[in-house]
């Protein structure tokens with residue numbers, strides 16, 4: 266009986282819904298929401314109001330929301346040079362350049378002026394069939410710094426989209442040139458290449474992928490170049506690197522060369538903690554790619570635009586890529602932009618007849634982003650930011666290496682202005698922490714302690730636990746000391762927090 270009457274009610278409800286006119290939904294019908302109301306009334310929005318609203322409405326990226334149940338969410342409101350300020354006025358050293366990306370430092374008015382000028386000249390036009398002057402100018406400017414073989418630029422709005430684009434180009438190129446079965450991608454263990462389903466499929470971090478499986482099929486992982494944790498049979502880094510490169514050849518053969526389209530690799534692998542590789546690795550990878558007609562995609566999302574101590578790390582390590590993914594530092598992140606630099610060979614089949622690459626993004630090569638990128642590159646040239654990194658990188662490393670006197674500091678590695686400090690339980694044996702200990706160490710202690718000390722940096726355990734640093738390229742020895750001092754204060758009691 267109860268079920269029957271419930272069903273009757275439901276049907277009656279649906280009938281009346283169909284009869285009644287649809288409620289008109291006006292923009293702003295929820296105008297009572299506190300920040301909306303305050304803005305309308307012209308009254309002040311307090312930090313407490315922001316806090317409450319952020320917790321109620323924002324879905325933070327890669328963030329455990331439970332953290333904020335009994336704790337404030339950090340809200341960054343202002344930035345200047347290599348400092349950021351939260352909404353309560355607390356100052357932090359930006360040891361990560363936002364997200365490995367504000368390479369020229371914060372608060373440069375000339376970037377705002379360039380954006381304003383561009384908005385007044387041409388606010389927006391897509392790069393779909395029409396070009397615009399800033400995109401044309403920027404493409405040429407990027408190529409002026411890039412390896413000689415790269416000659417074509419496909420713009421995106423970020424790194425992941427450029428990763429995705431490179432795979433699509435690789436697939437279509439081989440279809441158009443008589444090798445239609447070449448489509449698979451090889452990438453490296455623990456490497457991060459983005460979050461869209463294609464880029465995530467290329468990403469080598471299983472925990473990050475698990476919830477989104479099945480992803481785009483046909484990607485395969487090979488070892489990365491973590492020399493600190495290389496098996497003990499390797500006596501030199503070159504020997505180990507050569508072994509690691511040869512795993513790519515092995516994978517190509519396992520999968521059949523006729524099916525493999527590309528290998529993706531970062532010149533310095535971020536995830537896992539700044540894994541570098543000696544030139545022999547890149548030389549060997551190139552040889553393997555040439556032997557099996559596999560495209561080498563250098564993912565310079567982080568390493569590009571000075572981070573490594575060269576404009577592009579490809580130049581520094583002698584990498585000859587078929588495609589180069591760049592983003593982040595291209596505008597020093599004052600605007601969202603990515604750029605995939607491509608060898609002309611891959612563009613050739615697209616030059617004729619009805620052939621097109623059916624792929625693009627509304628906001629890619631946004632004129633304002635391109636204008637800001639050009640301004641950013643002017644700053645790079647005028648202030649010799651790349652030279653500053655090249656001259657000071659060794660000093661930065663030396664300063665961080667002072668931390669080796671702490672028992673928890675196992676390894677300092679990286680290059681340019683991009684370093685990781687791996688934390689260990691036992692320095693002599695390189696014993697690492699258990700997942701439960703990592704949890705206590707990184708999330709329970711380090712993340713908060715660094716902020717308290719006034720340092721914004723990353724405590725990460727996608728591989729072994731590391732603290733990562735990628736400060737603006739403007740800083741020098743005085744700031745290296747400042748970073749070391751802050752880290753020393755935080756790391757000295759760290760072992761007792763587990």
Ligand SMILES: Cc1ncc(COP(=O)(O)O)c(C=O)c1O
Pocket residue numbers: 422423424425426428457458459460531535564565566567592593
């Ligand atoms: C190496 C690498 N590739 C791709 C990406 C994805 O870039 P985006 O977040 O701009 O899509 C990142 C982001 O950090 C990255 O480090």
